[in-house]
Amino acid sequence: MxxxxxxxxxxxxxxxxxxxxxxxxGMRANRATPALLDKVRVEAYGSEVPVNNVATIEVPDPRTLVIKPWDRSLIKAIERAINASDLGLNPTNDGQVIRLSIPPMxxxxxxxxxxxxxxxxxxxxxxxxxxxxxxxxxxxxxxxxxxxxxxxxxxxxxxxxxxxxxxxxxxxxxxxxxxxxxxxx
Missing domain, CATH: 1.10.132.20 (Ribosome-recycling factor)
Incomplete structure (x- = not known):
């Protein structure tokens, strides 16, 4: 027992x-990591899902994250979700991908x-x-x-x-x- x-x-x-x-x-350190976006949830297909379920997240350099949505129609929803999160990051989108620049702390x-x-x-x-x-x-x-x-x-x-x-x-x-x-x- x-x-x-x-x-x-x-x-x-x-x-x-x-x-x-x-x-x-998921806490922000001094470099970019896909784990930063683990808590960001996107409104997609009628439900809230994590960003990594609707996009590929790449780290081209230590200060940048690139988010490539599998469905381009979700780009605005992903951008809104990042803005609404408590990350304090400003996404830029070129219609194909979203870039997040991680400023030095x-x-x-x-x-x-x-x-x-x-x-x-x-x-x-x-x-x-x-x-x-x-x-x-x-x-x-x-x-x-x-x-x-x-x-x-x-x-x-x-x-x-x-x-x-x-x-x-x-x-x-x-x-x-x-x-x-x-x-x-």
């Missing part, structure tokens, strides 16, 4: 780290982004700790209901704590890497 609780907790922690990894990848903007990364990191740590708390409560309930022994309960809680430490460390490593990437000139 405790093994299932631990396995469930580990799966949920993995998901929390993966969500954080995707969120951090100021020192002030870099520091703001590092604060955002730190805030998101703390949110993920809290999420992982909440998963730990839930798992420990389930284990303690099993112990209270005499479904597991006190020793087994203690072992299971120790295992959950090891998982928590492992995934919080992973989140911290992702944060450190992103901060380094943002602060590089």
């Amino acid at each position: 405790t093994k299932e609780i631990i396995k469930d907790a580990e799966e949920r922690m993995k998901k929390a780290v993966e969500v954080f990894r995707q969120e951090v990848a 100021t020192e002030e903007r870099r520091r703001e982004l590092v604060k955002v990364v730190a805030k998101r990191t703390e949110e993920q740590r809290v999420a992982i700790r909440n998963i730990r708390r839930d798992a420990n409560e389930q284990i303690k309930k099993l112990e209270k209901d005499k479904a597991v022994s006190e020793d087994e309960s203690k072992r299971a809680q120790d295992e959950v704590q090891k998982l928590t430490d492992k995934y919080i460390k992973e989140v911290d490593q992702l944060m450190a890497a992103k901060e380094k990437e943002i602060m590089e000139v």
